[in-house]
Amino acid sequence: MHYLRPILLLFIITYLTSGCQKNPATGESEINLMSEQEEDSIGKNEHQKIINQFGGEYKGLKLNNYINSIGNFLVSTSELPDKEFKFTILDTPIVNAFALPGGYVYLTRGLIYLCQNEAQLAGVIAHEIGHITARHSAKRYTKTVGTGVILQVLNIFSKNNFLNNLLGQSAQLFLLSYSRSQEYQADQLAVRYMTRAGFDAQEMANFLRIMEKFSNLQNKILKIDNNVSELLKTHPNSSKRIQEVIDNYKGKIPLNPIIGKEIFLKKIDGLLYGHKPEEGFFVNNNFIHKSLKIAFEFDKDFYFLNNPKVLIGKTKKKTRVIFDLEETNEKNDLDYLSKWISLPKKKILDFQSFLNNDFTISTAKSTKGNQLIFVGLIRGDENLTYRFILISNEEEFKTYARKFEKIILSFRKLNEKDLSILNPPHIKIASTTSNPNYMIKTLQQLNLQTMFSREIFNVINDIDSNIVEVGNKIKLIH
Numbered sequence: 001m002h003y004l005r006p007i008l009l010l011f012i013i014t015y016l017t018s019g020c021q022k023n024p025a026t027g028e029s030e031i032n033l034m035s036e037q038e039e040d041s042i043g044k045n046e047h048q049k050i051i052n053q054f055g056g057e058y059k060g061l062k063l064n065n066y067i068n069s070i071g072n073f074l075v076s077t078s079e080l081p082d083k084e085f086k087f088t089i090l091d092t093p094i095v096n097a098f099a100l101p102g103g104y105v106y107l108t109r110g111l112i113y114l115c116q117n118e119a120q121l122a123g124v125i126a127h128e129i130g131h132i133t134a135r136h137s138a139k140r141y142t143k144t145v146g147t148g149v150i151l152q153v154l155n156i157f158s159k160n161n162f163l164n165n166l167l168g169q170s171a172q173l174f175l176l177s178y179s180r181s182q183e184y185q186a187d188q189l190a191v192r193y194m195t196r197a198g199f200d201a202q203e204m205a206n207f208l209r210i211m212e213k214f215s216n217l218q219n220k221i222l223k224i225d226n227n228v229s230e231l232l233k234t235h236p237n238s239s240k241r242i243q244e245v246i247d248n249y250k251g252k253i254p255l256n257p258i259i260g261k262e263i264f265l266k267k268i269d270g271l272l273y274g275h276k277p278e279e280g281f282f283v284n285n286n287f288i289h290k291s292l293k294i295a296f297e298f299d300k301d302f303y304f305l306n307n308p309k310v311l312i313g314k315t316k317k318k319t320r321v322i323f324d325l326e327e328t329n330e331k332n333d334l335d336y337l338s339k340w341i342s343l344p345k346k347k348i349l350d351f352q353s354f355l356n357n358d359f360t361i362s363t364a365k366s367t368k369g370n371q372l373i374f375v376g377l378i379r380g381d382e383n384l385t386y387r388f389i390l391i392s393n394e395e396e397f398k399t400y401a402r403k404f405e406k407i408i409l410s411f412r413k414l415n416e417k418d419l420s421i422l423n424p425p426h427i428k429i430a431s432t433t434s435n436p437n438y439m440i441k442t443l444q445q446l447n448l449q450t451m452f453s454r455e456i457f458n459v460i461n462d463i464d465s466n467i468v469e470v471g472n473k474i475k476l477i478h
Helices: 004-017 036-053 063-075 116-133 136-157 159-173 178-198 202-222 231-233 239-247 261-268 333-340 397-408 416-421 438-445 453-460
Strands: 020-022 028-032 086-092 096-101 105-107 282-284 286-289 294-297 303-306 310-313 320-327 350-355 359-366 371-379 384-393 425-431 473-477
Touching: 004 096, 036 086, 036 096, 036 105, 063 086, 063 116, 063 178, 096 116, 096 286, 096 425, 105 116, 116 178, 116 202, 116 359, 116 425, 136 178, 178 202, 178 239, 202 239, 202 303, 202 453, 282 303, 303 425, 333 350, 333 359, 333 371, 333 438, 333 473, 359 397, 371 397, 453 473
Parallel strands: 086 105
Antiparallel strands: 020 028, 096 105, 282 286, 286 294, 303 310, 310 320, 320 384, 350 359, 359 371, 371 384, 425 473
């Protein structure tokens, strides 16, 4: 079988070099098994799926026009100035940006209001354009498919299972994200496009520094160690590494580069903050759900996270609250509780039912292992059952049980007046004044949950101290 090895080698070389071409953005001769037409087709086919997956498209005309103008301006400085790009704002508070092959660039609403100026926004857009002009998706596809072809051929001639497993794993691992070298290359291209367009590329590093602060705050809220945000997971370069790219740039630097803080803040004034109304939202320490026409209030010692199917209320200790709903025909609350928390009825203590705010409420307590449990069922219309559960320990239970009862008793229906005046928070731009109490009053008036409100305010405004320069424009949440 040794005579087959030269044939095998020739086959592999011929297969891989058949798609070799020079990339105008990177200047590299590269092998791509995916044509530009195929890239365009993939982007077109997947575009609506991305929009559906990430909460829909943000419809604000002013902001969409702004993003498109920046994006198209940056494209005009690239190696593909005549290619049609599509820039989409995804209507979600998640902080992320990404691109599909074929010229499809996506920014989330959450990322936009984390930016401080136009240059930072341009840097994010330019980075995603860089992935497209460098054809990183095609390269990833080529590496995956090429590895698969080699693997299939080698499987015919080799009995070496270790080699086969290694090749298989490499192909799978490559699908997870762009490589660090590709991220670095996208940053290099972003700096090129930004400087050609007149923007201050230094703001790219500044934005990554803010992202690192945001990621640290996320970890604090979620009580997760050594985790990173969605953006940093898919864009692993640090602010230090981007600074290196900026310092090594050899092109002509504009004398008065564009930062564009004023125009950027003007464009995002009024932008929706947090979750969309149909997903439920927070007005200070109140949860409002207009579609379900319900609301409840909670103590400042809880911080609620709004997940697609459940609310999770965290404390700074170990106690937590979970809220969700279920459609059920079960009429006996004690039977229902027993099935829900998977405990026999004899272990359900202090069971009681009563009317409150036109709802039938049933509460009970129990223990499960070393956990103490306090549950509340609230019967709504159309067989809907709203469910609260407090999970605590012996040390904390007494304190949080009282606060938990208040949450349940605050549960109410929204009337027509409530529905007309209760709206989700929005970004509001204001100028700081010389009033010594300005910042104190500002923080008190923020339309945020009390816990972490100061930290969130600091991150979205890139503030590191209590001192803010008079006349400086800041983002408020109202």
